[in-house]
Structures are given as structure tokens and as C-alpha cells.
Amino acid sequence: MSRSFITGRWTLFLAAGAGIVFYSSAAVAAEKVVLKYSAIRMTLPVSELEIFAETGKMSPGLEMLLGNAKKDPEAVRRSLMRPVKVSQSLLDRTLNSKVGEIILDEVAQVIRTPSGKANREALREALVLCASNDSEITLLEAMKNYPAPEVNVEGDRLVEAYGKLVALSEQFGGASERLQEILNKIRLPRL
Numbered sequence: 001m002s003r004s005f006i007t008g009r010w011t012l013f014l015a016a017g018a019g020i021v022f023y024s025s026a027a028v029a030a031e032k033v034v035l036k037y038s039a040i041r042m043t044l045p046v047s048e049l050e051i052f053a054e055t056g057k058m059s060p061g062l063e064m065l066l067g068n069a070k071k072d073p074e075a076v077r078r079s080l081m082r083p084v085k086v087s088q089s090l091l092d093r094t095l096n097s098k099v100g101e102i103i104l105d106e107v108a109q110v111i112r113t114p115s116g117k118a119n120r121e122a123l124r125e126a127l128v129l130c131a132s133n134d135s136e137i138t139l140l141e142a143m144k145n146y147p148a149p150e151v152n153v154e155g156d157r158l159v160e161a162y163g164k165l166v167a168l169s170e171q172f173g174g175a176s177e178r179l180q181e182i183l184n185k186i187r188l189p190r191l
Contacts, residue, residue, distance in 0.1 A: 029147075030147075033046055033049055034114065034152045054081075095124045
């Protein structure tokens with residue numbers, strides 16, 4: 001085989017591999033949020049929620065949605081941005097336990113896939129990804145990291161979802177403190 005043929009094959013292989021990597025990483029994050037308040041439902045780009053959360057500036061669509069739903073924009077904004085501290089490794093282990101599955105199922109009633117299938121898995125992936133950067137989770141970050149092009153959010157229950165994340169974080173904190181106390185009490189023999 002000629003050298004140019006082999007070089008051409010490698011170039012094609014590398015280009016195809018790069019395309020797959022870039023395509024799959026782009027498909028991992030949600031681009032749209034279907035926000036529902038009671039009977040009112042609106043699809044918004046995630047970027048509009050991000051701008052609102054960071055600056056307080058609402059798009060006309062978001063302003064109309066929150067106004068019609070009679071929701072306090074600042075309360076919604078706080079719920080989107082308020083961080084919950086949690087270790088990524090502890091979060092991952094806990095979310096893969098029976099207790100974690102129960103919590104995921106509860107939160108997945110608020111933040112879920114458009115099809116309503118694989119909610120637990122998608123939410124687990126989004127939350128672990130959130131915590132991987134800074135050991136914090138926010139609802140906005142969970143929506144942004146949701147592994148589907150679109151995420152459905154029950155706006156009426158956002159504050160409730162935040163409360164469940166806080167409770168989860170407190171359970172992690174309590175568990176890690178108890179574990180540390182136990183480890184401090186145990187004296188392993190030196191070899």
C-alpha cells in the first residue's frame with residue numbers, strides 16, 4: 001500500500017472520530033426548556049433562563065409566562081441559582097443507591113425528559129456532571145447539563161425540587177460527618 005493511501009485512511013479515521021466526539025458532546029446538553037406553570041406551557045432556549053438567572057432580565061416570553069402564572073420572578077430566579085454543596089463522588093455513590101433512586105424519582109417529577117422515560121438516569125447524569133466542576137448543584141445547571149436536547153420542567157414545583165436537593169445535600173453532609181467520626185474512632189494497627 002502506498003504511503004498516501006495509509007495517510008489518507010488515518011486522516012479520514014481521525015476526522016470521523018473528531019466528528020463523533022464533537023457531535024456527542026453537543027448532544028449531551030439541553031438547548032431548550034419546556035417550562036410549565038399550571039395549564040401554561042412555553043418552550044424557551046436555555047440561554048434565556050441563563051440570562052434571567054444571571055442578570056434578572058426576562059425575555060418577553062418568560063415575562064409573559066411568569067406574569068400569567070402569577071409567579072414572583074425573584075423567587076424563581078433564586079430557585080434557579082441557589083447552590084447546593086455536595087461532593088461529586090459521594091453524590092454519585094448515593095444516587096446509585098436505593099435511597100438515591102427514590103430521591104431521583106421525586107425530583108424527576110419536576111425535571112424530566114420529554115418522553116417521560118429514563119428520567120432517573122438523565123437526572124443522575126445531569127446532577128453528577130453539575131457537581132463535577134465545583135461540588136455544587138443549581139437547578140439551572142441541572143437543566144443545562146440535562147442529557148437531552150430538551151428538558152421539561154414543572155415550574156410550580158421548582159422550589160420543591162430545590163428543597164429536595166437541599167435535603168439530599170444535608171443527608172450527604174450528615175453521612176460524611178458520621179463517617180468521619182467513625183474513622184476517627186477506629187485505630188487500625190500499623191504494619
